[in-house]
Amino acid sequence: MSNTVRLVVATHNAGKLTEIRRILTEDLGSDADRIELVTAGQLGLPDPVEDGVSFEQNALIKARDVVRRTGLPAIADDSGLIVDVLGSAPGILSARWCGHHGDDVANYRLLLDQIADIPDANRTARFRCAAAFVVPEAGRDEAPYSIHNENVELGDMRGTIIREPRGEHGFGYDPIFVPYDQPARSGENGGPLTSAEMTPEEKNAISHRSKAIRALTRSIRRALID
Template identity: 55%
Template sequence: MSAGAPRLVLATHNQGKLRELRDLLRGQVQGLDVDTQVVDAAAVGGPDVVEDGVSFAENSLLKARAVSAATGLVAIADDSGLAVDVLGGAPGIFSARWAGRHGDDQANLNLLLAQLSDVRDEHRGAAFVCAAALVAPAPDGGDPFEHVEYGELKGTLLREPRGEGGFGYDPILLPEGLDRSCAELSREEKNAISHRGHAFRALLPAIVRALS
């Protein structure tokens, strides 16, 4: 395998998630050039996967399995979303399509704010939740190696968006102990506390094992 050949594929087309993973892995795996060898699904012709699981973990495994099987590479996938206390954990696995169309961040955010407009500040607790899955092909053609880790970022929901960074619901979640929304944090600050950061860091030993 050439030095720049992909070794790890993130089962997403979201460039924000790919940047986060590359930042987290930079310098962590010996001999891994994250800028050329950690790629998204589009770079290796990974399939689109229907996320019809009923949990974050199930959806992340569905994506990682499909992309690893199609490419023969170690694959990582995450499924994440916003769990709002007064909505019983919703939007949850439906976070990316809460307003009806997948990936319309502004519509999703606007609908959620409208739904919570009468909820008092003390009841606006929420958390970003992430399940990150790794699937690595077995060298002998046997069952693949699979591993799932979880991460969470607790906070409260603002009444209007703040900040220009991040994506999704970042502009309206105020992390516990901070006075800035997730969208007002630098990439480094967000990665240090984010649900995805926690999940991917917990997954790091499995990534090292799979790439060794």
């Protein structure tokens, strides 16, 4: 691309790149064409150790690592499920709640067992996303590159935890989470949809990640376009 600025999405997930590109296009209009999005995976960068104690810290760890290695601006996010009756757990441990990383079914089955005796009215929860945008210091021509500015925004998707999973879309805890914000249609049972019963478009319109990244677009425009 000519006359564009490269922005690295600190992920190895191509689906996340597609989602962020859609959000930037919606929010920035034709100006989004001036930003070339690439993933950390496409650049061959390793995943950093995410040893923060909050979503904000882990998002910054990922974005800062990309900037220091490449000298390019970076965007990163970290997200998870917060269940009120569990004192905000599983939180940053959401992806490995069952004791090891990435087993979605084991994670949500353990969670359902832990709150099995909790009445429906008290099974409130929210997905939370922290999105970080980090810009390098200009003028340095070798790694490690310095950081000029950074910004973090939060987005929440509130709802409740049901007792049995429903739906085939999404990932993680989506099959047991019913967002308060719902599309116009109902589920097969006539009631509200879980995140896993929504289409990607329906979920993205209300998701915690979309809200957090949209909140960053003003900073992205100011740093990369204006």
